[in-house]
Amino acid sequence: MEKLLIFNQKGGVGKSTSVVNIAGCLSQKKKKVLVIDIDAQCTATSYLRTIEGDCENTLFDYIIEEAAKEDVIYNISFKKWSHRAHGYIPQETNISLVPSDKRFNAEVFRKEWNDYDFFKRFFTPDLEEQFDYCIFDCPGYISSLTESALRVCDYIIVPAFADMDSLVGYSDLIDTKNRIRTETDNTGLELLGVVFTSVQGSVNRQIIAYCKDQMGVETIFKSTIRRKTIALDARIVGKPISYYKPKDTLSLDYIDLTNEFLDKIKAAKKGKK
Ligand SMILES: Nc1ncnc2c1ncn2[C@@H]1O[C@H](COP(=O)(O)OP(=O)(O)OP(=O)(O)O)[C@@H](O)[C@H]1O
Ligand SMILES: [Mg+2]
Structure with missing residues (x-):
């Protein structure tokens, strides 16, 4: 299992949207993906809500209430219209979700919970066997859970808006990685690089060119994610774009990004040999 942290020490830059859409692309490639939501805002959790509705158990129940691990991992399926059945039928995916919980917001949890080896224990050999990829959806700051996830992750992908703040956020991340x-x-x-999300217009493109110049082309993903309202529609419907509108250009952007980071992982692994 490869573990990816989609992270930027900055809020509202497309982290959760990228987590769900990358999970969708990997699932379409028949890869087993475990999404672990460690943000108390629960964005990825509410996006990928289960077909029955709310998830009964969350990561918080596992950590604090001693729920069994298998009881906090939910297979995700969507509803799909079937002309033959003349109704909605379940559409299975290769995505599973460990839901987050608003209780992670509690002051005590944010300040005093310092079990940084938590995820080391969570990833037992049988769990590692079960999935090809794990993707963490993080808050825009280093929480105890982010710190714990950073200690087990193989790669970080950094979503950013094409504005001047992205340079600042990225240098913070280099410090964190080091x-x-x-x-x-x-x-x-390893830091796999920055992916620009919500890209639109020539000013954005100029900033991306400037960032490539300042930070090095190898630091920035060639694939960019364009700004499209269909991103919000997909979120309302509760499906990754590759399931909602597979032929839309936004879906193609995420497919390109997924292929590019899979190539980067391959190259990084070769380099380590
Ligand atoms: N490609 C896109 N086109 C248009 N809107 C987008 C796109 N990507 C993300 N958004 C929107 O931008 C907003 C922020 O996205 P998202 O929630 O993914 O960011 P985040 O980094 O996870 O935020 P937070 O730090 O609050 O967790 C959301 O309303 C989302 O729907
Ligand atoms: Mg988020």
Whole structure:
């Protein structure tokens, strides 16, 4: 299993949207994906709500209430219109979700919970076997859970808007990655690069060119995600864009991004050999 953290120490830059849409692309490629939502806002959780509605158990129940691990992992399926059945039928996916919980917002949890080895214990060999990829949806700051996830993750992908703040956010992340590599036993943590989300217009494109110039082309994904209202429609419907409108250009953007980071992972693994 490869573990990806979709992270930027900045809010509202398309992290959760990218998590769900990348999970959708990997699922369409028949890869088993575990999405773990560690943000108390529960965006990925409410996006990928189960067909029955709310998830009964969450990551919080596993950590605090001692729920069984298998009881906090939900298979995700969607409703699909069938002309033959003349009604909605379930559409199975290869996505599973560990839901987040608003209770992670509690002050005590944010400040005093410092079990940074939590995810090390969570990823037992049988869980690693069960899935090809795990994708974490994080808040826009380093919480205890983010810190715990950083210690087990292999790769970080950084969604950013094409504005001048992205340069600032990225240098914070380089510091975080270096700290994890030197202060913990996760010495192989890699930053795969910045992906610009919500790209529209020539000013955005100029900023991307400027960032490539300042940060190096290898730091920025060639694939960009365009700004489209269909991103919001897909969220309302509760499906990744590759399930909602597979032929839409936004879906193609996420497919390109997924192929590009899979190639980067392949290259990174070759380099380590
Ligand atoms: N490609 C896109 N086109 C249009 N709107 C988008 C696109 N990507 C994301 N958005 C919208 O931008 C807003 C922020 O996106 P998202 O929730 O994914 O960001 P986030 O980084 O996870 O935010 P937070 O830090 O609050 O968790 C949402 O309303 C989302 O629907
Ligand atoms: Mg989010």
